[in-house]
Amino acid sequence: MQGLLPYVVRRLLWAPLILLAVSFIAFAITRFGPGDPLRVAMGQYSDPVALERVRHEEGLDKPFFEQYGIYLKNLAHGKLGESLTYRNRDVSEVIFPRIWVSARLGLVALLIIFAVGVPLGIFAALRQGTWADPFSISVFLFLQSVPVLITVPLMLLVFVLKLHWLPAAGWGGLFDKRIVMPALALSLPGIAGIARLTRATTLSVLREDYVRTARAKGLREFTVISRHVVRNSLLPLVTVVGISLATLVEGAFFAETLLGIPGIGKLTFDSVQGRDYNIILALALVLCSAFIIANIVIDIAYTVIDPRVRYERQRLG
Amino acid sequence: MRRLLRKKIAVGALLFIGVFYFCGLFAPVVAPHSYTDQNLDAVNQGPSLSHPLGTDSLGRDMLSRVIWASRTTAMVTIATLLTGGLVLAVGLGLLAGYAGGKVDTAIMRVGDVFFGLPALPMLIMINATVGARVRGWGWLGAIERGLRIDGFPDYVVIFGALSLFFWVGGARIIRSQVLALRETEYVTAARAMGASTWRIIGQHLLPNVSNIVIVSLSASLGAIAGTEIMLSWFGVGVQPPTPSFGAMLYEGGSIRTLQANPHLLLVPGAIVAGLIFSFNLLGDALTDVLTPHAR
């Protein structure tokens, strides 16, 4: 464990700096462009006098750096500010329920991805040489290539309208059947990806000496697989979790919009449309923090699982 | 390259991509109709002799619109690849790997920032805010008229923003390769003989890195194309009537349209899926060919 703690600490130290940079970039981008949240909130009416009055009251007429400073100060106190479109609502009350929804959806999708993808990949690896193997690779690859925004309408057509198995929209929590379709749609590309990767690593493991040794020793095939093969195949999958998360977040935007799920996908789009600066900023910060933490956790997990990696880490820092 | 061609699947993929990009780049010549020719008396028709892929809700020829949409995707992917991929990823990756130290850390941390930012919402926001400003730049309009490319400023915004998010992965891979190569004998020897940094990079590092570069670039092509399509689905990117796959998928994807006129979704959908599939196949094949031990 020698090099681990300093490594983790070093990564964590960078995090606030990165977040600061992200907040600054997001802050600057939103204010750099045209578009005024107050004007959008006014809708069809336009009254420049009222607009200026409210702008002053909301503090949006102060110079850029002063606004940024105020924002940071509030942030330090844990206040994310008030939404500019949802009047009198804290940003946190707008965002966090939706993040929670998206998180649950994402978790279920992630579970499905690994639960289905890993066994599929191992199965394909074991069947190498038969027709099942190249066939399954192609199928996996194809599934991985179809964007979510095509699979969702097709699924809606088949599962809802034709078969009446599933409801069309809405959200009912983790154990409600409305989670099935979005979770499935989101996980399809991921399943394929994991399956391919698992297959690849399993194949390389299968060639290793210790597997041949185990087989030579006369161990049953199942023991060979579960004790040796699976453990070593799982290693690289850990790194892929990070990428899967990113793909999930992207796919979630479309799934949520098409299936009426109150997650952050639709919220992000709406708040960009309405120039709700505070929500946009908060979303950027929250998402970014989540990624940073996720990546650190994955790196640590990787290091823990495979001692050989630790040394590399120290060298390359 | 020859080994690549031996794999039948790779050939198929290359062919598909080739046809796609050919149609895209030469769209004005290849497409049978203009993408704006509408015929309000012949809307939503299925495939026929005069319209092999049917017509859309304004009576426009689907085949032509698909060809023009390929142009959008082709141009954006090529541009992003050139700037984000080649210039940024290779350049920064080489620099970080070779120079090491503070330069390396700086580049990697900046990469962390961009890697950590959620690309899609950031792109939407960049397009809405910065994009509007960029579109107002007069000289972009001049190029638009000069090269006769409709919507040129939109392309610039898109591929500029996309490059920002896509260089990181490639740069990291290149960097680690460079790090490994840096310590090899002939590089050390070259340095001992007094070769300049640029010489070393250009003559020794770059050729050895090129395999990795090709693999990583081909891997990102699929993702870039996918992102462009997702963006135009949101209405970010080229504007109607200039066709884009994302917009066609949006129109065709509403479930009622799907029931009534499935070809409006299935035609662009199949092509998009086919394109990304081909990119992925190609990427896999390239990986097999160029880095045999990665299997």
Added chain:
Amino acid sequence: MKRFLAVAALLLGLVTVASVVACGGSGGSSENAGSAGGGSASGPTLRMVGGDPLTLDPALVTDAISATYIVEIFSGLVTIDKDLKLAPDIAKSWDVSPDGKTYTFHLRDDVVFQQTYRQVTATDFKYSMERAVNPDTASTVAEAYLGDIVGARDMINGTASQISGIEVVDDFTLRITIDEPKPYFLAKMACPTSFVVDKTQVEDDQRNWTKKPHGTGPFMVKEWKLGESLTLQANERYYAGAPSVKTVNFMLSGGSQLTMYEDDEVDVAGISINDIERALDANDPLHSEYLSADSMSVSYLGFNTQKPPFDDPKVRQAFGLAIDRDKIVEVVLKDMVPVAHSIMPPGLPGYNSSATAGAYDPEKAKQLLAESRYGGPSGLPKITLSQVGAGATAGNDIQAMVEMWKQNLGVEVEIQQTDQATFWQDLDKRSYQMFAAGWVMDYPDPEDILDILFNSKSHQNSTGYSNPEVDQLLVQARTEQDSAKRMTLYQQVEQLILADVPWVPLYYGRDHVVVKPYVKNFMLPPVVMPYLRYVTIDQ
């Protein structure tokens, strides 16, 4: 240890998949889907789809979606009834002084706030309106709806601490004095900004009171999950009689409405352009459940009359005559909206069915263009049409129009889609040459469209239209007491404007829904007004 992990992972995987599938099979006990036709223990339930309200504070509301909920939860002095007429609400009657500037409202004595049952008095109204104009409340529409009241602008500017023009005569008598005898003032009082709010609740919890506000309307908020659902519950103490429907559930998160309707998850669903054929087909079961009604709004093309080339009226006329609106509505919009021939939509007092700007005439259009200052298509500068695009909604009708200009006039128009925020800003700055927009009536009076949009001094005049004759007639109409004469004045104004073509009116608004057969007395309100209390559900 590691082996155990691996096997455990596999088992977990299988269990997860199995449970997801199993849970999928069992009926979802969700939070807001009542059984078909409503039947929770609390009485008939209506399930609808709705937009996410931005606020439930009547003083702050600017958008129509929030307003539709607010008019069910709160109420004011007057309201709009089913026949689109101004009707008494909390004010059971009123007198207007001979000079037309003082309104004396006589309030009902049986109105109480929800939850607390505190009686509503004239003092509550004065409080609510002063709160709306108070700078601390930061309302962007206070000037628009309450600015006519004497002293209101002083309070908005911070030079007064109360509105001098609002006088509490006694508990149930409220006297309001306005600056000029404007007949449309009463119509503005039907809008949320002047609705009454519970002072005790507001002052007790400035930030969170809107989550469960004590309104006075037919419904109260039972539960509001931001972005997910809004549940209204019948107000049993409502002074005009408790509504028959006891619970109304709004799903806020989106999704395909008709699919949900056919799946029996909602009782009312909007019909979009992709479904309209089914709804109109007599053999389709949806047909008998289909309902449509005009909404008081108009979509139009606006020209910037100060910018070339549309500074020349002949060019504007040419463009207007060169598009075949009937064909576009028929083919592209599938006859879902009526073609507009006038500025004032039908249903609005003053609507003139014979007002017109001229029918489709491509020959005349070409001729007019040639006669214009620019001499024809080649003399025109580059033309851009700006519109709001959100998502890849392509505005097929606009694309069709652009094609028509190309075919009939030989002019290439470029479409520029911008997002909402940029659009409003640029519209205010008058930087567009030509734009596509719509206008929704907030209150049923011609002033709300003709004066606000075409008065040369108005901020909302995004076409830059300036006609002294029109201005003069508008000023006159503002204070004309004889209502017949007033309408004639507005019709004159409309005809003048139509001849000048700062606008090409395109279509009026029309809403289309399907309603389950067991839902009765459902209506589609043409303007924002309360309607849920008339709905009944057959069990």
